[in-house]
Structure formats: structure tokens, C-alpha cells
Amino acid sequence: MNKLYKVMMPILSLLTVIAYEGCSAASNGAIGKSAGGKVNSSYAPYFTKATQSPKEVDVEGFLTRWLLLEPINKPIRSNTVFTDSYLRQAFNTEYFPNQFTVVPKNGDKVTVGDKDLEWHALDATGFNVNLFHFAFSLNKQKYGVLFWAVTVVNSPREMRNVRLSVGSNSASMWWLNGKEAVMLSGDRRMVVDDCVSKRLTLNKGKNIIRGAVINGPGLSNFCVRFIDENGEPITNLSVNLNKAEE
Amino acid sequence: MKFKTLMIAFSTLIFLCLSNQALAQIGKPYIHDPSTVIFCDGKYYVFGTGGGGLISDDGWVWHSGAVRPGGGVAPDVIHIGDRYYVTYAKGGGGLAGGHASNIYVMWTKTLDPKSPEFGFKDEHIVASSNGVEDCDAIDPAFLLDPTTGKLWLTYGTFYGYIRIVELDPKTGERIQGNKPIDIAIDCEATDMIYRDGWYYLLGDHGTCCDGANSTYNIVVGRSKNVTGPFRDNMGVNMLKGGGKFLVGASGHFFGPGHFGLLKLGDGVEKFSCHYESDLKQGGRSVLGIRPLLWKDGWPVAGDNFRGGTFEIQSERSGYALELAVDFVRMSGMQPFWGRSLDEPVKPIPPQTLAEDSKVWSTGNINVRLGDYMVRPHQEWTITPVENAGGYPGSPYFKITIAGTNRALAATADSDLVTVPEFTGSPEQLWRIDQLTDGTYRIMPKVIPNSKARLVLTAIGVSTITLAKFDSKSDKSRWNFKKP
Structure with missing residues (x-):
């Protein structure tokens, strides 16, 4: 009986994953891979391509314009491994050159292992950035993944005692202007204002936010905004990816 | 022998239970018939029967030193403008067999007896009882109505009616021509507070002044009008003996009475009272301060956090x-499936x-x-x-x-x-x-x-x-x- 259990469990698990992927694909209609196996190159309805003009944060302060790197393969059987120690190691590993400093342009490519991965400048159509559908629309892997995201926030003035507020599925780490701001550990759901940084200062003008989201099985996404001392969203910010070049 | 062992164990259990309960206050918080606790120039003050009162720097450690002339019983205090009005009663209360009594009001600019601004002025009588009428004019308490700015004073004991009169908030004197109105019977040590459109009349039922045998407890009725009718949670008019229970004996405390509201800002509300007896403090009458909660429009006595x-x-x-x-992670967990029903638990x-x-x-x-x-x-x-x-x-x-x-x-x-x-x-x-x-x-x-x-x-x-x-x-x- 024990032997049978040991033999059957990996098979059952594999079948479950296959079935889940199949269900996910089927449930997403025209987005991503079609029934015939062809790739749908449209990001709609979750994203549109970012424009050259600055984009205001949304009415609730969410940052919706991001440079997203195609997912890095991270074979993770279960999110139960996402302890603080594991994540700190995973997020501080260098996967590609200048990982913690680069502000890429749309179409830039990096090599991770034997794969060339491309940066995409996108506007999320909702308050959150749906990484699952980002990967799905590109026919990239959706599970066992590490996503990198970068954006450039323009602040009209120096703002002290603000906090970077993040919700993510699953764990993630975020940096503001090169310094670690907040880590979301454990197997998390995306919840608005789930984890927030300590009090920070937003510089007048350009501020670079960098994030890394890791997930095993499940739907990857995140939402990010700044909140003030009272926990209220800051809504007079804009995002301009071109700012990085100034 | 078995019985003796059992009794020792029981006594130990009782002692442990009592030990786990916090003291009312510490220092020398000995007082009877306390006024509302009031904050003045960085210190807390409370006045009691017999003159004088207690001072505290932090509201927890209390010592004597407050000064209230006039003697008498059961004072109250209120801060209006640049004045602290103090009221108390002399005579009545059945003391020395009588119910003839006067209620006095006086004021001072500060309650700090060391301040050059300290000094009570303009003492005058605002209510009386003649010893025969159905009222004993003691246990006065102020209410400054936040909706009208009017100043009210409730008073009385078990001897007849609890009454309310109107005072002038600028002088503390009785409004000319104002007649007392009966608002309750069979209680004493009343205090009135206002919250969300309701006037709450708090008073004591039970027996006072008998240490750990005092059955004193605080009850409450409410009304949309300052002059009543005040009804309890069952709709019984306090003029017919109604009153919803707020707090009674607990742990080593007996006979809570003389409710006073203590607003600490940020929506934190507490109430002061005396316990007729605190077994932990030699059975003395002591000052108590407890959280005041609100449930379905009624005040509820909270418990001080004990750890x-x-x-x-x-x-x-x-x-x-x-x-x-x-x-x-906890190890040794097995999945819920594949386990035999006969497996030992x-x-x-x-x-x-x-x-x-x-x-x-x-x-x-x-x-x-x-x-x-x-x-x-x-x-x-x-x-x-x-x-x-x-x-x-x-x-x-x-x-x-x-x-x-x-x-x-x-x-x-x-x-x-x-x-x-x-x-x-x-x-x-x-x-x-x-x-x-x-x-x-x-x-x-x-x-x-x-x-x-x-x-x-x-x-x-x-x-x-x-x-x-x-x-x-x-x-x-x-x-x-x-x-």
C-alpha cells in the first residue's frame, strides 16, 4: 500500500498540474494560447502597451505602468518553502547583469541561464498587475516563476514619511531607489495594502521602484501604491518610464 | 483528612484567583463617595466625603493632598471655562437621624492647592431638603449639557426622590425660579451623562457603608430629555424603581458606587467609583477606575486589563x-486521505x-x-x-x-x-x-x-x-x- 502510494502520488500530482493548466487555458478564452495551440500576441484585456507620455497613478494611487521581465524559471513544487530566509536568498541572487540597478527599455533583453528574456513596457488596465496573464499572453510559463518589475515614479515634491504599500501573489520583495523597502513572505494572496514599508522619503522628481514576485502554483499578480502617514493613498504621482533616461 | 486537604486546596484556589485580580488603584487611594475624577494642571484630582481628596500624577498612584473646604458628604466637580465648580452637601443622609440638608456650590480657578490661583469663592446653597419632604438633598452631581450649554445638578438618596435642578454655568448659582423635578426613586449617588441623543441617569441601588457586606451596585436609565422620564432596558421608569445593572461586586471588590465619567480623549472612556471594600487593601473603601464600554446604546462596565x-x-x-x-512547519503531519478509520488516535x-x-x-x-x-x-x-x-x-x-x-x-x-x-x-x-x-x-x-x-x-x-x-x-x- 505504501509503495503504491509513493508511486501514484507523483503521477497524480502531474495529472493535476496538467489538468489545472488546461482548465486555466480554457477559462481564458481568446487570451493567450488558443484552442489550436497558437499564441495570441495581444495583452488585452489585462494590459495595453505603455505610451511615451506620463501616466498618472489611478484614483486610488495604484501604480499601473511597469516594465515587466518575462518570467524566470524557478522550479517550486509548493509555496510552503517561502520563509523569510528562503526568499531573501532567492531575491538577492543575481539572475542577470545589473539586476538591481538597470532601468530597461521596452524590448531590451537579458539572458538568464540559457534563456533570453525580454522586458515589456505595459499599462495594467486594472489596479493590479496580472503576471499570470502577462506570461500567458506571451506563451511563457505561468507556474514556478520569478518575475522582475521596474517602474519610475515622478513625485511633484519631496515627500517624507510615506510608505510603499504592496499586495502580491505570492511572495515578493520591493526596492525604492536601490534600497530594500518591504518583503512579503509566506504563501500570500494579493491584498491591497497587505505589507507596507517603514517610513520612506520620495525624492522630488524621479524615484525608481523595483520588485520581484515569486510563485509556485497559482496566479501571480501584484498591486503597489504609496500611502501617507495616516494610511491614505497618495494620488498626485505619475509614472514616466522615459524619466529613467533623463 | 480528605476534607481538610480539599479545603486547603479550595482556599489556595480562591487566593490564586484573587491574586490574579488587579488592585483598584495604588498608593493610598482611600476615599468614600468620590466625585468625578478631574484633570487639572497636569494632575488628576478626586474629592470625597469629609473634606479633602486625592491627587495623582498619572491616574494610577494616588495620595491624599487635595483640598476641599466645607466638610459634608459626596462632592462633585466640573470644569467650566476658567472655573472648577465643586458641590457637596451638609446635613441629611440619615446621619444623626436627619434628612434636612443643603447642597453648596463654590468655585476655584485651579484645584492645585499649591498654586497662588487656588482658593474657593462664592459658596452658596443651590438645593435643600427640609427633613420632612420626600427628598434628602445630598449626593449632588453636575451635568453640563453639551447640546444646550445648560448646567444641571441631580441629587437625592433612598429617602424619597432623586431630583434635578438647573444652575447658571456662569456663576454656579441656581437659576432663579427653577423648580426641582423628580426623576427617580429608591437610589442615590446619581450622576447624569449625555451620549448620542440620550441622557443617562446613573445611580446606586443596594446598601452602602457596610464594608464587604455592602450590596451597593450601580444602575442606569436613559431618556431623550434631561428631565426624564428615565427608563431601564425593560422600560421601567426610574421613578418606579427601574434601573439597568451596570456594575456590582467582583473579585475582592464590594459595593461599587458614585459613578463618575472620565473621558481621556481619543474616544477612551472610563468611569470612577468607590468600592465600599477592597479585601486586598484591608477592606478599606477605595477609588476604582474602570473602562466604560457601550453596547446597543447602554453603558457597560469593562474590566481593567490584568495580563x-x-x-x-x-x-x-x-x-x-x-x-x-x-x-x-510542524512535522509528522499526514494527509487526510488514505488513513485507516481503525488507526489509533x-x-x-x-x-x-x-x-x-x-x-x-x-x-x-x-x-x-x-x-x-x-x-x-x-x-x-x-x-x-x-x-x-x-x-x-x-x-x-x-x-x-x-x-x-x-x-x-x-x-x-x-x-x-x-x-x-x-x-x-x-x-x-x-x-x-x-x-x-x-x-x-x-x-x-x-x-x-x-x-x-x-x-x-x-x-x-x-x-x-x-x-x-x-x-x-x-x-x-x-x-x-x-x-
Whole structure:
């Protein structure tokens, strides 16, 4: 009986994953891979391509314009491994050159292992950035993944005692202007204002936010905004990816 | 022999139960028929029967020294403009067999007897009873109506009616031509408060002045009008003996009476009273201060926090305060499927502190909020700290991880951390006030290099910090749950 259990469990698990992927694909209609196996190159309805003009944060302060790197393969059987120690190691590993400093342009490519991965400048159509559908629309892997995201926030003035507020599925780490701001550990759901940084200062003008989201099985996404001392969203910010070049 | 052993065990149990209950206040909080507790020039004051009264720097440690001339019984005090009005009664109360009594009002610019501004003036009679009429004019209490600005005074005892008269808030004198109105019977030591469109008349039922045998208890009725009718929760008019129970004897305290509202700001409400007898303090009559809660439009007596081992739960998210450490999985768990129904049931012990703490740093560890999983890094022992002062109703507490000396502390950047050892420093001391909805506010005694009054706040669903208390939000409200 024990032997049978040991033999059957990996098979059952594999079948479950296959079935889940199949269900996910089927449930997403025209987005991503079609029934015939062809790739749908449209990001709609979750994203549109970012424009050259600055984009205001949304009415609730969410940052919706991001440079997203195609997912890095991270074979993770279960999110139960996402302890603080594991994540700190995973997020501080260098996967590609200048990982913690680069502000890429749309179409830039990096090599991770034997794969060339491309940066995409996108506007999320909702308050959150749906990484699952980002990967799905590109026919990239959706599970066992590490996503990198970068954006450039323009602040009209120096703002002290603000906090970077993040919700993510699953764990993630975020940096503001090169310094670690907040880590979301454990197997998390995306919840608005789930984890927030300590009090920070937003510089007048350009501020670079960098994030890394890791997930095993499940739907990857995140939402990010700044909140003030009272926990209220800051809504007079804009995002301009071109700012990085100034 | 068996019976004797049983009795010893029972007595020990009773003693342990009593020991676990907090004192009313400390120092020398001995008083009878106390006035409302009032804050003046950085100190708390309360006056009692016989003249004089108590002073406290922090609302927890009390000593004699307040000055109220005139003697008499059961004073009250109110602050209006630049005056502190004090009222008290002389005569009546059945003392020396009589019910003829006068109620006096006088005022002073400060209650601090050491101040050059101190000195009572303009004492005058505002109400009387002749000893035969159905009223005994003692136990006066003020209400400044926040809706009209009118000043009211209730008074009376079990001898006849509780009455209300109107005073001039500019002078403390009786409004000319004002007639007393009967608003209750068979109670005494009344006090009236206003909240959300209702006037609440609080008074005492039971027997006073008999130490641990006093059945004194505080009841309440409410009315939409300041002059009544005041009805209890069953609709019984207080003129017919009605009154909803608020608080009676508990633990080592007997005979609570003479309600006084103490508003501490930020929506924190407490009430003062005396206990006719506190067994822990030699059976003396002592000052009590307790949280005042509100439920369905009625006041409810809260309990001062006593400590223990708890989950500290955020009212915002339901998440638990925890050390920010790696989650240690419990081993030996089998899936629910594939197990024989005939398999012997073996209880699994909870995770131990040793198992959980093997991954903890020995230095400072941050805190956060997370799913409550009954783990040692989420269990907090909260203990009163002796000789560290306190606040109205309670001493300061230390908050440590159960089974360790790892203590929660405020940091200079208005955040939180745990330090490996509790040292007693003020940033490791915590004030815990029960709020009117039954949740708690948790505040450090000090924040290093800051005079700010900040409280534990769930600034994010899973992130905790120190921030200004927001009485309209759940983010600064906490629950203490037994593991």
C-alpha cells in the first residue's frame, strides 16, 4: 500500500498540474494560447502597451505602468518553502547583469541561464498587475516563476514619511531607489495594502521602484501604491518610464 | 483528612484567583463617595466625603493632598471655562437621624492647592431638603449639557426622590425660579451623562457603608430629555424603581458606587467609583477606575486589563502580532486521505518554544502581523510591572514572548521591535486601555526621543507600526485572545 502510494502520488500530482493548466487555458478564452495551440500576441484585456507620455497613478494611487521581465524559471513544487530566509536568498541572487540597478527599455533583453528574456513596457488596465496573464499572453510559463518589475515614479515634491504599500501573489520583495523597502513572505494572496514599508522619503522628481514576485502554483499578480502617514493613498504621482533616461 | 486537604486546596484556589485580580488603584487611594475624577494642571484630582481628596500624577498612584473646604458628604466637580465648580452637601443622609440638608456650590480657578490661583469663592446653597419632604438633598452631581450649554445638578438618596435642578454655568448659582423635578426613586449617588441623543441617569441601588457586606451596585436609565422620564432596558421608569445593572461586586471588590465619567480623549472612556471594600487593601473603601464600554446604546462596565498569555489580534485584519521569523512547519503531519478509520488516535502536541525558536535571531527581532497559527512566536505574556507607574485604572505592562524575556519595545523611529531581554526601560512599558467597543488600545509609555502619543497600529494588513490613534478606524484596535 505504501509503495503504491509513493508511486501514484507523483503521477497524480502531474495529472493535476496538467489538468489545472488546461482548465486555466480554457477559462481564458481568446487570451493567450488558443484552442489550436497558437499564441495570441495581444495583452488585452489585462494590459495595453505603455505610451511615451506620463501616466498618472489611478484614483486610488495604484501604480499601473511597469516594465515587466518575462518570467524566470524557478522550479517550486509548493509555496510552503517561502520563509523569510528562503526568499531573501532567492531575491538577492543575481539572475542577470545589473539586476538591481538597470532601468530597461521596452524590448531590451537579458539572458538568464540559457534563456533570453525580454522586458515589456505595459499599462495594467486594472489596479493590479496580472503576471499570470502577462506570461500567458506571451506563451511563457505561468507556474514556478520569478518575475522582475521596474517602474519610475515622478513625485511633484519631496515627500517624507510615506510608505510603499504592496499586495502580491505570492511572495515578493520591493526596492525604492536601490534600497530594500518591504518583503512579503509566506504563501500570500494579493491584498491591497497587505505589507507596507517603514517610513520612506520620495525624492522630488524621479524615484525608481523595483520588485520581484515569486510563485509556485497559482496566479501571480501584484498591486503597489504609496500611502501617507495616516494610511491614505497618495494620488498626485505619475509614472514616466522615459524619466529613467533623463 | 480528605476534607481538610480539599479545603486547603479550595482556599489556595480562591487566593490564586484573587491574586490574579488587579488592585483598584495604588498608593493610598482611600476615599468614600468620590466625585468625578478631574484633570487639572497636569494632575488628576478626586474629592470625597469629609473634606479633602486625592491627587495623582498619572491616574494610577494616588495620595491624599487635595483640598476641599466645607466638610459634608459626596462632592462633585466640573470644569467650566476658567472655573472648577465643586458641590457637596451638609446635613441629611440619615446621619444623626436627619434628612434636612443643603447642597453648596463654590468655585476655584485651579484645584492645585499649591498654586497662588487656588482658593474657593462664592459658596452658596443651590438645593435643600427640609427633613420632612420626600427628598434628602445630598449626593449632588453636575451635568453640563453639551447640546444646550445648560448646567444641571441631580441629587437625592433612598429617602424619597432623586431630583434635578438647573444652575447658571456662569456663576454656579441656581437659576432663579427653577423648580426641582423628580426623576427617580429608591437610589442615590446619581450622576447624569449625555451620549448620542440620550441622557443617562446613573445611580446606586443596594446598601452602602457596610464594608464587604455592602450590596451597593450601580444602575442606569436613559431618556431623550434631561428631565426624564428615565427608563431601564425593560422600560421601567426610574421613578418606579427601574434601573439597568451596570456594575456590582467582583473579585475582592464590594459595593461599587458614585459613578463618575472620565473621558481621556481619543474616544477612551472610563468611569470612577468607590468600592465600599477592597479585601486586598484591608477592606478599606477605595477609588476604582474602570473602562466604560457601550453596547446597543447602554453603558457597560469593562474590566481593567490584568495580563496573561494571549494572541494579540488586529481588529483590522484578524491577524496576530508575531515575531518576523521563519515559519517552522510542524512535522509528522499526514494527509487526510488514505488513513485507516481503525488507526489509533494519537494526540499531537503543539509546537514547542524550543522547536519554534531554533530559527530565531538572538538579537533584536522585528514584528509583523500574520495568520494566527498558535505558534510560540505569536504568544505574548503580558505582565503588570511594579513601581513603574501607570495610568487611570492600571499599571504599565511588559509584553514578552511567552516563556522568554524577549520584550516588545518602541523604537526612536516610531516603530516596533522586540529586544532579547526586558530591562524595564520606559519604551518597553505599555499602556493598555479598553475602548468603548471592548477592543483595546495599546500605547508605549514613551517613544525614545519623542513626545508623540502614538499607538500600535496595523498600518497595513500585515504591517504594524506606531501611529496616531484614529478612533474611527479599526487599525488601532486590538483584541486579546486566549490561545
